[in-house]
Amino acid sequence: MSNRVAVVTGGAQGIGHGIALNLGSVGIRVAVADLNVENAEQTAKEIEAAGGKAVAVEMDIADGSSVRTGVTANTVCPGPTDTPALRKFANGSGDAEKVIGGMTRGVPMRRLGTPEDVGPAVAFLASDGAGFITGQTLSVSGGLTMA
Numbered sequence: 001m002s003n004r005v006a007v008v009t010g011g012a013q014g015i016g017h018g019i020a021l022n023l024g025s026v027g028i029r030v031a032v033a034d035l036n037v038e039n040a041e042q043t044a045k046e047i048e049a050a051g052g053k054a055v056a057v058e059m060d061i062a063d064g065s066s067v068r069t070g071v072t073a074n075t076v077c078p079g080p081t082d083t084p085a086l087r088k089f090a091n092g093s094g095d096a097e098k099v100i101g102g103m104t105r106g107v108p109m110r111r112l113g114t115p116e117d118v119g120p121a122v123a124f125l126a127s128d129g130a131g132f133i134t135g136q137t138l139s140v141s142g143g144l145t146m147a
C-alpha cells in the first residue's frame with residue numbers, strides 16, 4: 001500500500017491518532033492534519049519510529065479550502081470511545097464513573113471502544129480491497145447501533 005497517502009484530520013489525538021498510527025503501520029503514508037501541530041508532529045514521530053512514513057500538517061478542517069477529498073468516500077462511525085474528549089465530557093458531569101458506567105452498559109460488548117479499535121476499519125476502507133466500496137457507513141461501536 002506504499003503508493004497510498006492518507007490525510008487524517010484530527011490525527012493528533014484520540015480516535016484520529018489511533019487511525020493515523022494504524023494507517024502508518026500498514027504502509028500508507030500519513031499526513032497527520034490537526035489544529036494542534038505540536039501533537040501532530042508527535043504523532044508523525046510515533047509513526048516514523050514504528051517504521052512508517054508521516055508528516056505533520058497544521059490544518060483547520062472547519063476551513064473548507066484546506067481539506068482534500070478522495071475518489072471513494074466512506075464513513076466510520078465510532079461508538080463511545082475512550083479518548084481525551086470523552087474523559088473531559090465525563091469529568092465535566094461531576095460523576096465520571098457513573099457516566100462511563102452508563103455508556104459501557106449501553107454497549108452490547110460491555111466496554112468502551114479505543115482509538116485502536118477504529119484504525120483497522122479505516123485502514124480497510126483505504127485499502128485496494130475496498131476500491132469498489134463507496135458511500136457506505138461502518139459502525140465500530142461494539143454493537144451499539146444494533147442494540
Ligand SMILES: NC(=O)c1ccc[n+]([C@@H]2O[C@H](COP(=O)([O-])OP(=O)(O)OC[C@H]3O[C@@H](n4cnc5c(N)ncnc54)[C@H](O)[C@@H]3O)[C@@H](O)[C@H]2O)c1
Pocket residue numbers: 009010011012013014015016033034035036039059060061062077078079080081082083084085086
Ligand atoms: N470519543 C467518542 O466517544 C466519539 C464517538 C463518536 C464520534 N466521535 C467523534 O470523533 C471525532 C474525534 O473524537 P475524539 O474523541 O478522538 O476527540 P479528541 O478531542 O480526543 O481529539 C480531537 C482531535 O481533533 C483536533 N481538532 C479539533 N478541531 C479541529 C479542526 N477544526 N481542525 C483540525 N483538527 C481539529 C484536536 O486538536 C484533536 O487533536 C470528533 O468529531 C467526535 O465528535 C467521538
